[in-house]
Amino acid sequence: MVGAGWSLVWRRQRLLWWLYLVSLVMGWFAAQPLVATISPVLDHSLEAGHLYHGFDLATFAGLMMNPGASTPAPGTAATWLGVIFLVLMILLTGGILRVYNEDRTYATSEFFGACGQYFWRFVRLLIFLLLVLIAPALVYSGSYAWSNHLADRIASPTPGLVVGFGGTLIVLFLLMSIRLWFDMAEVHAVAENEYASRRAVASAFRLTRRNFGSLFWMYFRVSFLAWAGTVLGLWVWAKFVPPEGLKRSFLITQAIIFLWILTRLWQRASETLWYQAHAPVPELIPEAYSTYQPEPAVTEPGPEPPPAAVSL
Amino acid sequence: MRHSTVMLLSAGVFAVAVNAAAQTAPAGSKPLSTRVVAYQIDARLNPANKTVDATETLTYRNLTGQPQQTFPFHLYLNAFQPQSTFMTEVRRGGTRGTGPDQGWDPKHYGSIEIRSLAVDGMGDLTRQLQFTQPDDHNADDHTVVQVTLPKPVAPNADVTFRIVFHDQLPEVVERTGYKRDFYMIGQWFPKVGVWWKGAWNCHQFHSTSEFFADFGTFDVKVTVPRNYLTGAAGDLVSQEDNPDGTKTLRYRSEDVHDFSWTASPEFTDVEDSWEGSAGTVKIHLLTSPGHLKQAQRYIDCVKGTLEMFQRWYGVYPYDRITVVDPPEGGSDAGGMEYPTLITGDSGWFVPDGLKLIELVTEHEFGHQYWYGMVATNEFEEAWLDEGINSYTEAKVMDALYGKGRSAIDIAGATIDDAGTQRLSYLGVADTDPLTHFAYQFISSSAYDGITYGKTATVLLTLEGIIGEDTMRNAMHTYFERYKFTHPTGTDFLKTIEDVSGQDLSWYFDQAVSGTNVLDYEVLTIRSDRADWYVKNPPPEKKGQTTYRDQVLVHRKGDFIFPTETEVRFDNGETVREKWDGRDRWVRYEYVKKAKVVSAEVDPDHKVRLDKDFFNNSQTADANNKATNKLAIYWMFLTQLGNQLVAWLM
Numbered sequence: 001m002v003g004a005g006w007s008l009v010w011r012r013q014r015l016l017w018w019l020y021l022v023s024l025v026m027g028w029f030a031a032q033p034l035v036a037t038i039s040p041v042l043d044h045s046l047e048a049g050h051l052y053h054g055f056d057l058a059t060f061a062g063l064m065m066n067p068g069a070s071t072p073a074p075g076t077a078a079t080w081l082g083v084i085f086l087v088l089m090i091l092l093t094g095g096i097l098r099v100y101n102e103d104r105t106y107a108t109s110e111f112f113g114a115c116g117q118y119f120w121r122f123v124r125l126l127i128f129l130l131l132v133l134i135a136p137a138l139v140y141s142g143s144y145a146w147s148n149h150l151a152d153r154i155a156s157p158t159p160g161l162v163v164g165f166g167g168t169l170i171v172l173f174l175l176m177s178i179r180l181w182f183d184m185a186e187v188h189a190v191a192e193n194e195y196a197s198r199r200a201v202a203s204a205f206r207l208t209r210r211n212f213g214s215l216f217w218m219y220f221r222v223s224f225l226a227w228a229g230t231v232l233g234l235w236v237w238a239k240f241v242p243p244e245g246l247k248r249s250f251l252i253t254q255a256i257i258f259l260w261i262l263t264r265l266w267q268r269a270s271e272t273l274w275y276q277a278h279a280p281v282p283e284l285i286p287e288a289y290s291t292y293q294p295e296p297a298v299t300e301p302g303p304e305p306p307p308a309a310v311s312l
Numbered sequence: 313m314r315h316s317t318v319m320l321l322s323a324g325v326f327a328v329a330v331n332a333a334a335q336t337a338p339a340g341s342k343p344l345s346t347r348v349v350a351y352q353i354d355a356r357l358n359p360a361n362k363t364v365d366a367t368e369t370l371t372y373r374n375l376t377g378q379p380q381q382t383f384p385f386h387l388y389l390n391a392f393q394p395q396s397t398f399m400t401e402v403r404r405g406g407t408r409g410t411g412p413d414q415g416w417d418p419k420h421y422g423s424i425e426i427r428s429l430a431v432d433g434m435g436d437l438t439r440q441l442q443f444t445q446p447d448d449h450n451a452d453d454h455t456v457v458q459v460t461l462p463k464p465v466a467p468n469a470d471v472t473f474r475i476v477f478h479d480q481l482p483e484v485v486e487r488t489g490y491k492r493d494f495y496m497i498g499q500w501f502p503k504v505g506v507w508w509k510g511a512w513n514c515h516q517f518h519s520t521s522e523f524f525a526d527f528g529t530f531d532v533k534v535t536v537p538r539n540y541l542t543g544a545a546g547d548l549v550s551q552e553d554n555p556d557g558t559k560t561l562r563y564r565s566e567d568v569h570d571f572s573w574t575a576s577p578e579f580t581d582v583e584d585s586w587e588g589s590a591g592t593v594k595i596h597l598l599t600s601p602g603h604l605k606q607a608q609r610y611i612d613c614v615k616g617t618l619e620m621f622q623r624w625y626g627v628y629p630y631d632r633i634t635v636v637d638p639p640e641g642g643s644d645a646g647g648m649e650y651p652t653l654i655t656g657d658s659g660w661f662v663p664d665g666l667k668l669i670e671l672v673t674e675h676e677f678g679h680q681y682w683y684g685m686v687a688t689n690e691f692e693e694a695w696l697d698e699g700i701n702s703y704t705e706a707k708v709m710d711a712l713y714g715k716g717r718s719a720i721d722i723a724g725a726t727i728d729d730a731g732t733q734r735l736s737y738l739g740v741a742d743t744d745p746l747t748h749f750a751y752q753f754i755s756s757s758a759y760d761g762i763t764y765g766k767t768a769t770v771l772l773t774l775e776g777i778i779g780e781d782t783m784r785n786a787m788h789t790y791f792e793r794y795k796f797t798h799p800t801g802t803d804f805l806k807t808i809e810d811v812s813g814q815d816l817s818w819y820f821d822q823a824v825s826g827t828n829v830l831d832y833e834v835l836t837i838r839s840d841r842a843d844w845y846v847k848n849p850p851p852e853k854k855g856q857t858t859y860r861d862q863v864l865v866h867r868k869g870d871f872i873f874p875t876e877t878e879v880r881f882d883n884g885e886t887v888r889e890k891w892d893g894r895d896r897w898v899r900y901e902y903v904k905k906a907k908v909v910s911a912e913v914d915p916d917h918k919v920r921l922d923k924d925f926f927n928n929s930q931t932a933d934a935n936n937k938a939t940n941k942l943a944i945y946w947m948f949l950t951q952l953g954n955q956l957v958a959w960l961m
Contacts, residue, residue, distance in 0.1 A: 023951050023954060023955070024951075026950070026951070026954060027947040027948070027950055027951040027954075028947065030946065030947060030950035030951075031943040031944075031946050031947040031950070034942065034943055034946045035939055035943050038939055038942060039936065039939045041926050042926070042936075042938045042939050042942075043934040043935060043936045043938075043939055044929075044930050044931050044934055044935075045926045045927070045928075045929050045930070045931070046910060046912055046928075046929035046931065047925045047926045047928065047929060048926075048935065048937075048938035048939075049938070051938040051941060051942065052937045052938040052941055054724065054726060055724050055725045055726065056716070056726055056727065056731070057720060057725055057726060057727035057731070058727045058728070058731030058732070058734065058735055059925070061727075061735050062735070062738065062924075062925060062926070063926070065735075065738055065739065066924060066926060068926075074946065078946075078949075078950040078953065081950065081954070082950070082953055082954055082957045083957075085954040085957060085958060086954075086957045086958060086960065086961065089958040089961040090961050093961050122961065126960060126961065129960060130960075151640055151641050152492075152641055153492065154492070155492055155493065155494065155576075155578040155600065155601045155639050155640070156578075156601040156602055156640075157601065157602035157640040157659075157660040158601075158602060158660075160640070161660065179959065238723040238724060243724060243941075244937070246937065246940055246941055246944060249941070249944050249945075250944050253944065253945075253947075253948035253951075254948075256948070256952075257948070257951045257952065257955065260952075260955045261955070264955075264958075
């Protein structure tokens with residue numbers, strides 16, 4: 001299923017490139033307030049060399065403390081762009097899942113139509129998710145408190161560390177499981193055109209619980225690839241890229257971001273295909289929604305679809 | 313052994329005998345200090361209730377030159393009570409670690425109670441004890457007590473106090489107390505004040521100040537459970553097991569002004585030694601569980617620091633140094649200095665590139681010189697111990713771990729010790745002079761930034777004025793001239809002037825006694841064609857067109873400092889201009905067949921005290937590489953953050 005998911009992502013790779021482009025553009029916008037702030041201080045100063053030829057923390061901290069450069073604008077901009085990115089992802093996820101579900105090329109208007117169709121459902125799902133996340137938050141605070149309690153009472157740091165580390169692993173496992181559950185709820189909502197978020201959550205919960213092993217293994221493998229790739233990328237960046245290697249720094253950091261987007265879409269595609277293969281037959285298929293027409297595995301060249309400004 | 317013999321031979325008067333023993337140096341050596349006090353303490357640690365019960369015999373030699381009838385004593389542990397001056401200041405300005413500033417917890421309670429005080433020949437004077445508050449008249453502060461004797465002690469005579477006291481230890485606050493079964497017993501006994509500048513100097517315990525005491529001898533017995541490992545600021549003289557499952561260890565220390573000790577059943581003693589000019593120095597590292605892998609870092613740092621201090625400043629005269637590594641959760645006991653015993657700070661994981669262990673160890677060892685031997689008044693002139701020590705810390709750390717990266721060197725991100733010192737000063741540059749009393753700073757962060765950071769930066773800048781070798785020579789002279797005494801700031805500054813042969817009052821008045829900020833900037837650089845008035849001038853040609861070049865340097869701050877400016881031209885020529893800095897600005901003008909490329913104030917980067925390094929230079933052409941680099945980093949971070957947020961969908 002993971003391999004098929006990869007094929008699906010690759011077939012619909014425009015989604016990947018567009019998402020990366022959105023991320024890149026938002027990153028660029030986030031950087032502009034910083035550039036506007038530090039540029040007047042750095043660009044005509046020889047002191048900037050300590051940041052370019054290396055990364056002198058004293059110079060960096062001096063820059064942050066410099067009245068000319070210490071404004072909250074970059075942080076504020078990044079925060080707002082983070083919010084916008086989240087809203088954008090709520091919007092786009094419905095369209096992405098529809099494309100993966102139907103595995104066909106969507107015209108732009110059709111894609112954004114699908115995005116809009118699921119937007120409020122996904123907002124409700126997000127609210128459900130936030131409520132469910134209280135559980136891992138409680139587990140985390142409990143393990144943190146227990147770890148501190150042990151660290152406070154036992155001279156050896158090992159028990160506290162074991163509890164802290166174990167707690168973190170459990171929380172991580174819970175977070176992944178919950179994400180998986182809600183991923184399936186989103187897939188279900190799209191595949192079945194389920195309007196009631198509560199039913200989507202409940203149905204996905206049953207499905208995920210019954211098939212947890214295979215689903216989690218599918219999800220975890222791709223997640224692991226993202227983590228490993230990130231660690232590798234950071235290591236290569238720190239080890240092999242000289243301080244002056246701006247282009248290489250840019251490429252490596254962007255490769256990491258691209259990997260995150262790629263693996264997330266890979267998870268989505270795999271989950272969609274898994275759902276198609278394993279989902280229970282719905283009792284009632286609403287007439288209003290029956291657009292699913294799977295493309296044949298091998299298609300003969302035929303007439304192109306009507307031209308669109310951008311197709312996804 | 314010699315100690316006992318002297319006692320028996322001293323006319324049978326016990327008090328006199330104790331004093332004689334205390335005042336007598338080991339065979340073949342003479343006292344290094346003027347020994348004013350001789351303490352004999354017999355202490356028992358009670359782990360069950362975190363207390364210490366002890367008897368103290370203090371023989372005080374009246375070298376004040378006049379009769380003395382009233383004697384003040386420090387009772388530092390009484391600071392750890394809600395209404396003490398210390399706690400009031402902690403609530404106002406914070407303290408290290410998660411301390412009582414976060415809220416009162418009974419575990420932070422500490423006290424020292426004098427159960428009886430008698431004076432030889434004068435009887436029991438317990439009822440004569442009176443708390444006094446010389447600094448703030450806070451009647452609830454019980455950190456200083458004084459006793460008035462029925463008759464004065466004549467000049468050069470001895471007086472012997474016999475004190476029974478009881479300590480209730482707090483969970484570690486400000487370097488003292490317990491954490492589980494780890495005990496750091498510091499500032500734990502009634503300690504007599506110092507007669508200084510014609511008066512008793514015995515300040516209350518403040519949140520930002522440390523200690524001040526006379527030199528003398530300590531003969532201390534500590535009784536602890538038999539499974540405990542101990543360390544102390546003295547040589548272990550004897551050890552015996554007691555029938556009740558405890559053991560008694562006897563330590564002796566001479567020519568020091570304080571005594572602390574530590575005990576824990578969890579310690580591992582890592583021993584090493586270092587050969588110095590005065591003989592072998594035994595190094596004891598008492599590490600806590602989980603920290604053993606950090607032991608070599610501690611040891612290497614202690615050895616390296618001993619080496620550098622001996623080479624640069626003077627001989628380490630003691631035969632021991634004990635380093636205590638507090639356990640997890642006990643780091644509030646870390647980073648403290650006592651004569652021949654220091655506390656470090658580490659953890660189960662400290663990356664090699666993060667020189668935290670080394671910074672703390674080096675700093676606390678440095679106090680063996682600047683506090684331990686050159687025993688300045690930490691209440692009134694904290695810059696003389698913490699500040700000078702921060703300066704030598706920067707020098708030694710650079711020598712041992714590399715200039716530019718002696719504090720952090722991780723994944724290409726670097727900072728050296730001098731850089732951290734300057735940063736701590738930048739945020740509080742104009743709040744207080746170095747010379748404020750420790751407890752009279754505007755805030756605890758100002759105390760830290762000025763006392764540690766500014767002093768180090770002032771002295772690093774001074775190197776640029778008188779030269780590094782001269783500065784080192786001055787520090788060496790200062791140490792040799794004032795070791796085992798209580799010098800003042802004036803003594804220190806005069807020594808520098810003596811050695812350098814320069815009148816540096818212009819600098820000291822501003823940097824030490826003043827709050828003026830030093831900030832020079834290159835305000836403008838420009839190159840105008842000399843033939844600007846000609847209609848249709850020939851096209852500009854490098855090396856042939858003549859320009860009127862101008863560089864305008866501005867003194868932004870009020871600190872007047874002679875400075876140098878380097879001007880570079882596009883034909884490769886470089887000019888250095890000197891300016892006394894008295895006026896607010898200076899303009900340099902040139903007529904050359906070259907344009908100005910850049911101008912830089914303090915091109916050799918000697919003036920560390922300059923508050924803003926960025927405006928020290930200006931280039932004609934913009935170079936946005938550093939900006940782009942930071943933009944790439946920031947962009948990556950925000951994109952990564954966005955991805956994490958998007959995980960919610």
